[in-house]
Amino acid sequence: MTDASASDITTPPWHAALWARMAHAIASDRVAHGLLVCGPPGVGKRVFADRIVAALLCRNRNAEGDACGECAACRQRIAATHPDISRLVPEEAGKLIKVDQVRAFSQRLHLTPQYDSGRIGWIDPAEDLSPSAANSLLKTLEEPPPACHIVLVTDRVSALMPTVRSRCQLWRLAPPAPDAAREWLQTNGVDAQGLDADSLRTPFAALDRDAQDYAALVNGWDATLSDVIRNREDAASAADRLAKQPADLLTDWLYRRASALLAVALMEGGETHEPRALPDNLARVATRMDPHAFQPWCAQVAQAARLARSNADWQLVIESLLLDLKSRLKRRQSK
Template structure:
């Protein structure tokens, strides 16, 4: 994963950055730095800036990395010898204890620069219980002149002992006006963006780059075919399991919320295509409620070693089971 520290921090992160710059100036940056926030608010960019500033040898008065020293050039090129990264071996899987042990050994190596070493863990919520316990020992007794950055969407999913040994940096979402100004600078039309999208501009940008709209249309068609018994659940789940997990979960959450809204006779701002809209009218909200809980459970299982195809099959089958006509009204 390459660093994006050369990118300019968006306006909604300015106040948080001023606090970090103040902490650097007063030498009050903790060894463990927990960067959290909803997906799409730009916390990776913020963490990139933190890492670059910690490693830079010629920081500005505002605490920013200079961008031109040897260390900064290596950070930008993702070749800095004093950066160690810890990520799942496969996307969506847990980080294993053996990975943490190897990561810790690298942190204890003598740094090439006098600015020390930086460890990067993402997504931190995917540390397995044994991996988290192994990391806890390092956070309690960190190597000298070393900082460990943990990036997470779900800070509550981390062990309390991990959270308590880290300095928390919560990246806020932008206001709607700030988001629109940012999108305009990116030459993105904001006319079709809802309130959730405006709060997560980096997620919108990422989805556009990864053809989220095209994938959503294909998943909508597949879901409609499954419900109408025109396509086999197992084959649909097999295809969905090969798609990007984060995008699929985002689509599932949005469709679940829209299905429930229509089932409750609220069709304002619905994003459902016509075929799913017709199906939604046949859903009983009381029968749909347990399925919404299963959608949340599927998101939790995405970060485990559960069979992802079977998880998707269960979600699809249970939605079919929830499908029934509304009770007759008197």
């Protein structure tokens, strides 16, 4: 494989079915103008989006519908000098994408492309569009220049304005099955034998960082959550530590803990037939929970995830989540 974005890793097998659909759409020239590539962190969304861009620009695609890596357009793309690619990203990490940036971006997309493959716009992360920036983008998404494609990448499709979402075609990547993830990681030089289910669900995160580190992070967060619930640590000091963790991984973990806690709470007698998705001490908490009192907390976790990239005080958001969880558990105990 000569594609730059995937030069040192093999194609993830869990992308294959979605790629087959995309390759077919590209080959039959029926690709939507707005393509929203979404899915949880660590599944390889940017690799997939890069693959789309490469294929759209290539003059000589191969049998799988992938870019050849050798034509003039591919060489320019690989050298990051392709004249028809415009990128819209936050000016600083963690900041929102501004309306002025969107205006300049839309103007660039309307310039005559150098190649007849048309212009490509790349927006990443799409949930970082400020509300006014998102509004300003709508017209371009609705009436894009001919042959123009805009690829948006997001971890949290629910955080996008519905008006942006509805103007894009959704390409959703799901996490791989554990065996597929393990095999792929091994092929790419990561010792995956000892990896837990969390790490296998986010193979690109495992590839990016030392896999042991990620497992240790999750263990630490689980211990913190359990300590807060059992009054061994106060919510403020726990929030202080959690707020310094990588926000996308932390919110993904919170999502999964909230839904696993709810699943256990909903089970009669607390018996689960599923493989344990929770550490033992959290599972014990969940068996005593009132699912009706707990359910609103899951919605709050989703709401908090949206605030992670906003200007909200992230530490305060986490602290109020923890306090709210405790008060919901207390209400149950005092019944």
